Structure formats: structure tokens, C-alpha cells
Amino acid sequence: MKKLTIELLTAGALALGIVTSAQATPINTSPITSDYYIEHNGLYWAWASPISVQYFINNELYLPDIQDGWRFATEGEWSLRPEVSDFGTSTSFKCAASFWNSNYSHCDYNDAETGQLTYLWNGGSDEFNDLFYVRDIGQSGGGGDVPAPGALSLLGLALAGIGLARRKRS
Numbered sequence: 001m002k003k004l005t006i007e008l009l010t011a012g013a014l015a016l017g018i019v020t021s022a023q024a025t026p027i028n029t030s031p032i033t034s035d036y037y038i039e040h041n042g043l044y045w046a047w048a049s050p051i052s053v054q055y056f057i058n059n060e061l062y063l064p065d066i067q068d069g070w071r072f073a074t075e076g077e078w079s080l081r082p083e084v085s086d087f088g089t090s091t092s093f094k095c096a097a098s099f100w101n102s103n104y105s106h107c108d109y110n111d112a113e114t115g116q117l118t119y120l121w122n123g124g125s126d127e128f129n130d131l132f133y134v135r136d137i138g139q140s141g142g143g144g145d146v147p148a149p150g151a152l153s154l155l156g157l158a159l160a161g162i163g164l165a166r167r168k169r170s
Helices: 002-016 075-079 109-113 149-169
Strands: 037-040 043-049 130-136
Antiparallel strands (some): 037 043, 043 130
16 A cells, blocks of 8 residues: 555656656756846747757757747747847846756857857757747746646545545554
8 A cells, every 4th residue: 555655646746747757957947037038029039058959968958848938939030030139248148048958058149149040959060059949928937837637636646545545544
């Protein structure tokens, strides 16, 4: 019975995100604030990574949706993208790389100034392009999300299992 209780608790914890898988996680898991992105042409723009490939040396770049509401820009949105200088100066600019990279927390301003930018994951000769993600204005930046009903159901099952286990012992 003890094994069943542990399994139920583990399932509930996984469903609620209390326990995660062995996959590496981004450096910064806190909600993304406006300190890390800009507003431009009706979208929030985040400078997400100094690379545009999923795996590079010791870094894993995550899809934009690992953070609430973020996504790849469309071609049309990319054509109306902000200028690099809109993110700040070469000595002080908004970089959100720590939210999408397992080991990188920097952006390469000089690369961006020379046009090494992209809005999609690339490979080959484009791997050194800096990558941008977008989010529609008005979407929450994460944090304070309400758990999904399925997660609450699993938690309820886990608690019921604990209750049953205690009751049988009595």
C-alpha cells in the first residue's frame, strides 16, 4: 500500500509541475517581465537566444512556448520587426536568453547589428543568428496560472489514496 501511495503522490506532483523530468531547464524560470522584452508594432518582442539551433555545444534552446504565450513570429510580423537599437544600446539592452536556454544568458549585440537575426530555428551556416520570439500584447507573462482540471483531478486522486491507506491501517 505504501508503494501505491508513493506512486499516487508522484503522479500528482508531476501533474502539478512540482517534480520535473530529467530534461535540462532554462536558467530563469520566473515570469518574464517587461525588463526583458519590448513592445513594437502590436507585439511583445523578446531577444531569446544568441543562437538559432536547438542544440549547440552545451546549450539547449527551447521552443518559445516553454514560456506562457510566446511563439515564433510569422513572416509578416518579422518583416515589421524592431531594430536592434530598440532593445537598447550595446552596453545596456534587453535580453531574454536566460528564459529559453539551458546554459546561455546572453545575446550577441554585435551579431544582431550586422544582420545576423532570425525568427525561426535554423541550422548550418545560420546557427549563429540571434533569435527573437514574440507574444501578443495583452497575454499574461506566466506565473499565477490556474492549474488545469486534469492536474487537480490527479491531486484529488492522490489525496484520496492517502486517505484510503490511512483508513485501512486503522
